Amino acid sequence: MRFGRSLLVVSTVAALTIVGAVPSAQAQPPNDDFANATVVTEPLPFVDSVDTTDATVEPTDPEPSCVGTTHTVWYSYTPSADGRIGVDTFGSDYDTTLSAWVGEPGNFAEVACNDDTFDSVQSLIRFDVTSGVTYFIMAGSFLDSPGGNLQLTVDVAPPPILEDLTIDPAGTVKPSTGTAMIGGTVTCSETGGSVASGWTGSGSPSSSAPARRPTRS
Ligand SMILES: [Ca+2]
Numbered sequence: 001m002r003f004g005r006s007l008l009v010v011s012t013v014a015a016l017t018i019v020g021a022v023p024s025a026q027a028q029p030p031n032d033d034f035a036n037a038t039v040v041t042e043p044l045p046f047v048d049s050v051d052t053t054d055a056t057v058e059p060t061d062p063e064p065s066c067v068g069t070t071h072t073v074w075y076s077y078t079p080s081a082d083g084r085i086g087v088d089t090f091g092s093d094y095d096t097t098l099s100a101w102v103g104e105p106g107n108f109a110e111v112a113c114n115d116d117t118f119d120s121v122q123s124l125i126r127f128d129v130t131s132g133v134t135y136f137i138m139a140g141s142f143l144d145s146p147g148g149n150l151q152l153t154v155d156v157a158p159p160p161i162l163e164d165l166t167i168d169p170a171g172t173v174k175p176s177t178g179t180a181m182i183g184g185t186v187t188c189s190e191t192g193g194s195v196a197s198g199w200t201g202s203g204s205p206s207s208s209a210p211a212r213r214p215t216r217s
């Protein structure tokens, strides 16, 4: 009886050892491949978190214009109305990249691209969207750096800052230095409001447009 118990214990230990020796499978994220892009749902904001450590690069992944990238995962967004959206990776724990595309594998057109934003290694892109058009968002890691915990947010973005510049027709020249002084007005608008402020600028003599001291006749 005691001998039988010993055999049972040995068998159990052996079984546990075998189970523990099985190498762990890679945990590729569900939206690793373009064909399995996670659908961004409305209403915004849309927030997603995914481990991109084992994300891979497909041969058909497009090359962003602003940065090299690996460990790519995909999202798709088809807005129900025209507008402007922002996509960011703030809160992620690795050096991310973001790009947005329209089209299909082998025939993508880039809409937006960013590597770093606000003195961080996280990314932010903003772009106008048209109702019914599907936009594909590719999040990756910088060059071949590791992936990690991706925090991705898609939200409505403020309208772009509009600028209008008016230069006064008359300026002055400081005879002692040859420095030209001009003035004008810069107008900026954001989130429906606008501000206007006067400004002055100066320019030093250059080889292409030399400033000359006034001469007396
Ligand atoms: Ca991928």
Ligand SMILES: [Ca+2]
Pocket: 095, 096, 097, 115, 116, 120, 121, 122, 123, 142
């Ligand atoms: Ca980055």
